[in-house]
Amino acid sequence: MILDIYEKCNADKGCHERWERWESHRDEISAVLNERIFSAEKIKNAIILGAGRCEDIDLKFLLKHVESLTLVDYDYNSMEKAIERQQLDREESDKVTLKGNVEFTGFYKEEFINEVIDKIKREESPESVVQFITAHLSSINSGLSQSLDNNKYSLVISGAVHSQLIVPYTQIAALNEDYTGQLMLEAGNIANTLAENYNKNLFSLVGEKGWLFSYFDVMELSESNNTLQYEEIINGLLVQNEYQKIDEFFLQNGGVAGARHGYNHLFQLARQYNPFEKCWIWQFRDNKKYYIRSLCVNKV
Numbered sequence: 001m002i003l004d005i006y007e008k009c010n011a012d013k014g015c016h017e018r019w020e021r022w023e024s025h026r027d028e029i030s031a032v033l034n035e036r037i038f039s040a041e042k043i044k045n046a047i048i049l050g051a052g053r054c055e056d057i058d059l060k061f062l063l064k065h066v067e068s069l070t071l072v073d074y075d076y077n078s079m080e081k082a083i084e085r086q087q088l089d090r091e092e093s094d095k096v097t098l099k100g101n102v103e104f105t106g107f108y109k110e111e112f113i114n115e116v117i118d119k120i121k122r123e124e125s126p127e128s129v130v131q132f133i134t135a136h137l138s139s140i141n142s143g144l145s146q147s148l149d150n151n152k153y154s155l156v157i158s159g160a161v162h163s164q165l166i167v168p169y170t171q172i173a174a175l176n177e178d179y180t181g182q183l184m185l186e187a188g189n190i191a192n193t194l195a196e197n198y199n200k201n202l203f204s205l206v207g208e209k210g211w212l213f214s215y216f217d218v219m220e221l222s223e224s225n226n227t228l229q230y231e232e233i234i235n236g237l238l239v240q241n242e243y244q245k246i247d248e249f250f251l252q253n254g255g256v257a258g259a260r261h262g263y264n265h266l267f268q269l270a271r272q273y274n275p276f277e278k279c280w281i282w283q284f285r286d287n288k289k290y291y292i293r294s295l296c297v298n299k300v
């Protein structure tokens with residue numbers, strides 16, 4: 001099953017090591033939530049989309065400030081394990097609801113995936129497969145709101161999800177190498193459209209006067225793409241809040257598919273609410289880091 005990829009990615013071992021390495025990343029997130037939101041108000045109901053292993057969120061900290069918390073992901077098991085790992089006590093875990101098997105985009109419906117696979121098996125031309133995919137893309141309705149019982153939330157959190165929405169598509173493209181090249185030519189556009197739809201969904205989940213906090217892994221700094229060397233310069237610019245310069249100097253090649261465009265698109269959607277921006281570097285692995293841009297928006 002193509003969507004099993006999320007569970008496979010989350011199954012990556014090394015939780016303990018990652019929890020320690022990601023401490024400063026969690027602290028950045030907690031600091032924004034604290035300074036912008038929790039210092040002024042207690043939150044009635046919060047939701048985290050793409051909660052997964054919850055290694056980027058200090059659940060105990062969050063639960064001090066919210067009356068209820070819904071964690072949502074396609075991968076249910078990772079969230080269940082996260083609750084155990086963060087050792088929530090009875091009172092804390094009573095506030096938490098888990099919702100698994102929720103697919104955020106509505107793009108990866110089983111019938112659609114089966115039809116693409118059949119077309120490839122029937123050796124239809126790559127062009128006609130692409131045409132089918134783009135027609136499907138323009139007709140999708142995620143159904144996310146219905147999966148969440150049409151609830152509205154006083155705080156909606158999403159972290160590093162925009163970049164992941166294209167992952168199952170890359171799995172489909174890899175099924176048959178005769179189609180990979182042609183299908184991957186579309187990946188950038190599809191990633192951007194999925195990111196835009198997801199932004200609209202995020203926004204519509206926010207209740208009256210509610211908050212949205214989303215962060216985006218807009219640029220990879222890694223050994224494999226020879227970009228680790230930029231970390232020091234980016235850190236220098238971060239100290240001066242020169243986010244625009246970082247974008248201009250380092251993201252000319254597009255950044256991470258879905259994430260950079262997702263950030264820019266959400267910024268435009270939220271513009272009238274005067275979004276607060278904060279950026280930092282996420283120490284993802286020893287040889288891989290991400291430049292993070294985040295937005296915190298109050299829908300008033």
Ligand SMILES: C[S@@+](CC[C@H](N)C(=O)[O-])C[C@H]1O[C@@H](n2cnc3c(N)ncnc32)[C@H](O)[C@@H]1O
Pocket residue numbers: 006007010049050051052053054055056057072073074075102103104105159160161164165
């Ligand atoms: C990069 S992780 C976010 C970090 C995660 N909170 C953690 O601490 O490990 C992205 C999460 O979004 C989920 N996800 C990505 N695309 C999804 C989709 N289309 N539908 C549902 N969940 C999705 C993945 O399963 C994964 O848990």
